C-alpha cells in the first residue's frame with residue numbers, strides 16, 4: 001500500500017481497507033494521513049511473499065506498482081482463494097517481462113479478464129518512473145461467481 005495513495009482514496013469512498021507494506025515508514029505515513037483525514041485503515045507490516053490473504057476474504061485486491069509479479073505462477077491461485085465470488089483484482093505495474101497476452105491469459109485462466117492493456121514505455125507518465133522505461137501492464141480480473 002505504500003504511503004496509502006490508493007488505500008486512502010478507497011477508504012474515502014466507503015471501502016473497509018486493509019493494506020500492508022514491508023516499509024514501516026510507508027505504513028506510518030499512510031496511518032498518519034488517514035487519521036488527519038478522519039479515515040480508517042487497517043495496516044500490517046508484511047511482505048508479499050508471506051502475507052496471509054486468507055480464504056474468501058476480500059471483495060477487491062489492489063496491486064498497483066507494488067513489485068508483485070503478474071507472471072508469478074503461484075499468484076493466481078493464491079489471490080483466487082483469497083477473493084470472494086465476483087471479487088476483483090486491479091493490477092497495474094511497469095514490468096520487464098516478455099509474456100504475451102495468451103500466456104498471461106492462460107496463467108490467470110481461473111479469472112474473467114475484464115481489462116488487459118499492455119502500454120508502451122512512456123505511455124503512462126504520471127504514476128511511477130519505471131513506466132518511462134518499461135511497458136505498463138493493466139489488468140482487471142474477476143473471480144467468477146461459481147467455480
Ligand SMILES: C[S@@+](CC[C@H](N)C(=O)[O-])C[C@H]1O[C@@H](n2cnc3c(N)ncnc32)[C@H](O)[C@@H]1O
Nearest residue numbers: 001002005021022023026047048064065066067
Ligand atoms: C512504488 S510504491 C507503490 C505504492 C502504492 N501501491 C501506490 O501505488 O501508491 C511500491 C511499494 O511496494 C512496497 N514493496 C516492495 N516490495 C514489497 C514486498 N515484497 N512486500 C511488500 N511490500 C513491498 C514498497 O515498500 C513500496 O511502498
